[in-house]
Amino acid sequence: MPQYEPQKTESEIYRLWEKSGFFNPDKLPKRHKKPFTIIMPPPNANGPLHLGHAIFVTLQDIMIRYKRMKGYKALWLPGADHAGFETQVVFEKKLEKEGRSRFQIPREQLYQEIMAFTLVNKKVMENQLKRLGASCDWSREKFTLDEDIIKIVYQTFEKLKKDGLLYKGKRVVNWCVKHQTSLSDVELKYEERKSPLYYVKYDVPELHLFITVATTRPETIPADVAIAVNPADNRYKNFIGKYAVNPLNNERILIISDKAVDKDFGTGALKITPDHDKADEEIFNRHPEIKKESKPVINFFGKMEGANMPVELLGLKIFEARQKAMEILRNNNRFNAEFAPEGIDENYINNAALCYKCGSQIEPLNLANQWFVKMTEKPKTGKFSLRDLAIKAVKSGKIKFIPKRFDKIFFHWMANIKDWNISRQIAWGIKIPDKDTTDVFDTWFSSGQWPFAALMSVKKDDFQKFYPTDVMETGSDIISFWVARMIMLGLYATGKAPFKTVYLHGLVRDTNKQKMSKSKGNVISPIEMSEKYGTDAVRMSLIVGNTPGSDPVVSEDKIRGYRNFANKIWNAARFVMMNLPENLQDMDAFAKKAEKSNVLKAEDKKVLKELAAMAKKTTKDMENFKFYSASECLYHYFWHIFADKIIESSKPRLIGKDTKDKLAAQYVLLEILKKTLILLHPFMPFITENIWQTMPQKNKNLLMIERWPGQR
């Protein structure tokens, strides 16, 4: 019977907080002066929250509640992300189930349908955030497709354009044939695959010789414009400047030299196919002596199309075309067996680039009107490239990563950065302001501006007051997608780093160390768990033992353990209050009286000293972002010191006749309960506030804004 029942009271407690207005930093009492800001990484509004969301909600809520209690003007700005490609993929699956396809729906209608879908999910997501106890300022909530956000995104686009950091062009992009869109480099995944390497002979009539090229893609031979060899390769010195004959269409193609060609790979001779390979495109662009125009032979649906190819290939899918091309080459005796049996190395393994969503093989295709952001060039009006701005901010310590090792990953990524293709051929997103295209921005281009865009668009002076923000807390998996882009674009657009600390959490795993995913069927819903065990238990299970940057393992058993802890808190509090003087109205007055009456024994003083030491240690952990340690320490103290030792040893004193001794015991228990509730509040906000509200107070204050120990 005397058990804590979170389900009955949590929503009521949340309403109490909301009603107070204290989620809004402008409405906090006067003692709250210095701003402390966290911009919430806007969850994708395309489905219910999962445990990964619950982790970030808990971590950020802990930081915000802690700072609020410490007297900061704490702002946690919530948001929702339209999540362009991600949402469109989710929506397409829904369409598929209904027997429809996005390619049959007019663009404008598709946009409206996805918008309706997104807004429904947004509402669900907001309610779930509340369910998890998020103490964010709903009056400032933003959506990535809000008009004023779009306006700011366009301003940045214009600024980049004026600064010469944008260019538009025909470029080889990573094309996903299934999704009919290009993807950025970070949206690819790689898989080792066996791709037979074909050794193909090209005649060189002037020399009465042939040159052998190694390729995995014979079907693209009709699109060859040249053959390249390394300038230092003695085997081919005489070939440079001569013409070879394309074995599939008999066109003359020039043999050139370029140091990008690896002498030791294959035959040392590389066919240059600028329409279907990025590296080839780069080589092509630096050799104006290649007069030949490049023409694609594969279309956007992954089928063979174009002039100058054997008719047998026309209309075939890439893989079929490869087989057919191989057949033709073999029949014409074009394979060179010198390097591999029958001229084909069947055991060659390379990394295939795949779409990170559907896993289909990426086709490098040449696409017109693609917008790119220059990452390594100086803007016309500034001294530093986007990359250099970001590197400088992290090197100088203006931005710190927690854990620290992530700055190495960051620098490594920055060192290898390439120009960023921000055009996407999807309907769902912010339209690129360019009359020659229906493309939308890569969603990370707009969300890369989120910290300043969100603050600029809510209230007039919010940007002045709350920017730069204090902490960016997000998953370590999006450091390159998002964090790096926010740093670059934030510095570029505002001149200031968008945040001071980046706290990165890991990916939630199940007890078998597997990632949680719908397809594996091992997802745990934080909302279901909240309903079953209480939100506080879910929160604790996600925090204790979860060090920054490493993957937390979550199981129902663990959550159950913290449900038991909540119950322990509940009963210990009941015990303490049951044993207070009858009809006590004002616990603070009682405490003052007890302090004055000088009834404390040496043992009591020792216990209170330990309490103070524990509070100090907890505070130190909080300051150092060691929430895993603070929470564990509080758990241990409350259960095994306060409940098991201090409460137990107080029992005879509470029923004893010595009124002074009884008063001392009551006082000590009440002090410890008060302090531990305060310290536990950021972690377990519902139960602590719930108990606080039942304590004898003259003025019913909220625990949420109670002073943190050591705070004046």
Place this chain on the structure above:
RNA sequence: GCGCUCUUAGCUCAGUGGUAGAGCGUUCGAUUCACAUUCGAAAGGUCGUAGGUUCAAUCCCUACAGGGCGCACCA
């Protein structure tokens, strides 16, 4: 290929240059007492392997093995 990281109790993980810690689990015992979502007690580790530095190494260095991650990619 380049870089990062991990390896500590059955499981999940802390931790420190000086006799190894927590939670969960396990075993044994208790029970009208705030709480059985409880209490008490116990078992359990040559801190991945091999070297080195040191008076002293789980901790620092080197190599190796095995996991994880990031980046790049050669046709």
